[in-house]
Amino acid sequence: KAGVTQTPRYLIKTRGQQVTLSCSPISGHRSVSWYQQTPGQGLQFLFEYFSETQRNKGNFPGRFSGRQFSNSRSEMNVSTLELGDSALYLCASSLESVGTNEKLFFGSGTQLSVL
Amino acid sequence: GQNIDQPTEMTATEGAIVQINCTYQTSGFNGLFWYQQHAGEAPTFLSYNVLDGLEEKGRFSSFLSRSKGYSYLLLKELQMKDSASYLCAVRDWRRDDKIIFGKGTRLHILP
Numbered sequence: 001k002a003g004v005t006q007t008p009r010y011l012i013k014t015r016g017q018q019v020t021l022s023c024s025p026i027s028g029h030r031s032v033s034w035y036q037q038t039p040g041q042g043l044q045f046l047f048e049y050f051s052e053t054q055r056n057k058g059n060f061p062g063r064f065s066g067r068q069f070s071n072s073r074s075e076m077n078v079s080t081l082e083l084g085d086s087a088l089y090l091c092a093s094s095l096e097s098v099g100t101n102e103k104l105f106f107g108s109g110t111q112l113s114v115l
Numbered sequence: 116g117q118n119i120d121q122p123t124e125m126t127a128t129e130g131a132i133v134q135i136n137c138t139y140q141t142s143g144f145n146g147l148f149w150y151q152q153h154a155g156e157a158p159t160f161l162s163y164n165v166l167d168g169l170e171e172k173g174r175f176s177s178f179l180s181r182s183k184g185y186s187y188l189l190l191k192e193l194q195m196k197d198s199a200s201y202l203c204a205v206r207d208w209r210r211d212d213k214i215i216f217g218k219g220t221r222l223h224i225l226p
Contacts, residue, residue, distance in 0.1 A: 004157070035216070042218030043158075043202065056211045090157065103148065104214065106157035 002027065004093050004107035012113045018079040021110045025072050025093030031055075032074040033104065034066060037088040046089075049074055050096075078112075086114045119217035121203050126223045127193055135188045135201050135220045143209030149177050149188045150202040152219070158202055161188070190222075198224045 005024040013019050025032050033056075034046040045058040049068035066076040072093075078085055088111050092104035118140045127133040139147070146165040150158040162170055164179035164186060176189040188201055200219040206212055 033214070043204075043216035045213055045215060048213070056213050058213070103160040103163060104150075104158075106150075106159070108157045 004091055004105050006089075006091050006107035006110050008110060009108065010111045010113075012115060013081050014115050015081055015083060017081050018077065019081060019112065020075055020077050021089055021091075021112075023074045023076075023091030023093075023107060025074070025091075026105055029093035029095050029105070030072055031094045031096060031102070032068055032072065033092045033094075034074070034076050035090045035092065036060075037090055037109070038086075043090065046076065081114045083114050086112060088112075119203055119205055119215060121201075121217045121220045123218070124221045124223070126225060127190075128225050129193055129195060131193050132189065132191050133193060133222065135190070135203075135222065137186045137188070137203035137217060139184050139186075139203070139205045139217075141184075141205055141207045141209075141215075143207045144181060144184075144205065145208040145212060146206040147177075147179055147186050148204040148206075148214065149186075150204065150216075151199050152202060153199045161201075193224050195224050195226065198222060 007022045031050045033048040035043045037043045048056040052068045063079045068074045088109045090109045092106045094102035096102050121137045149161040152158040162177035169178045174191045179186045200221045202219045203217040204214050206214045
């Protein structure tokens, strides 16, 4: 069974641009969560999607948004990029919503650099 | 709010035992996870505790005390490949079961 796939692996953008990151969960998994990872702050929760609905949201500005498609694939979008958005963006999937004791399976992430 | 604290870095010797502590404050505790993350790679699941006590899985064990808001990950017979970051994460039912991660402990193994 293929793992969680994130594309692209690396991305370089300039301030003010927008970016879209993609995540394909493990086949059969319906929940997709997104995290931002930086050396200083660790893993910070962005949002969780379950069956195409945003179930949970972290404390990030509205420039960060996401969606989930009927095949459970998810995208996240960051508009008007800032230097501080440079980070590793990790996607994680689980079979059911994270409200159960389901563990998260992570992708390798997208390393975003904003210049 | 929610606070998860773990040491930033630790160093141990190959073949030894190391204990990585994690303390948390949350009003809606609903489970604690430990993940391992090698540099440049995805975090991978190690253990899950929701009841007090010790969960053993090979060389790795995880302990939980809910009354103390405390967990530890115990790694025995350390190997060089155990050099990684170890992430403690707590699920909070008062926050719609979000899984919130600590900043991680970077473990260095010396030969």
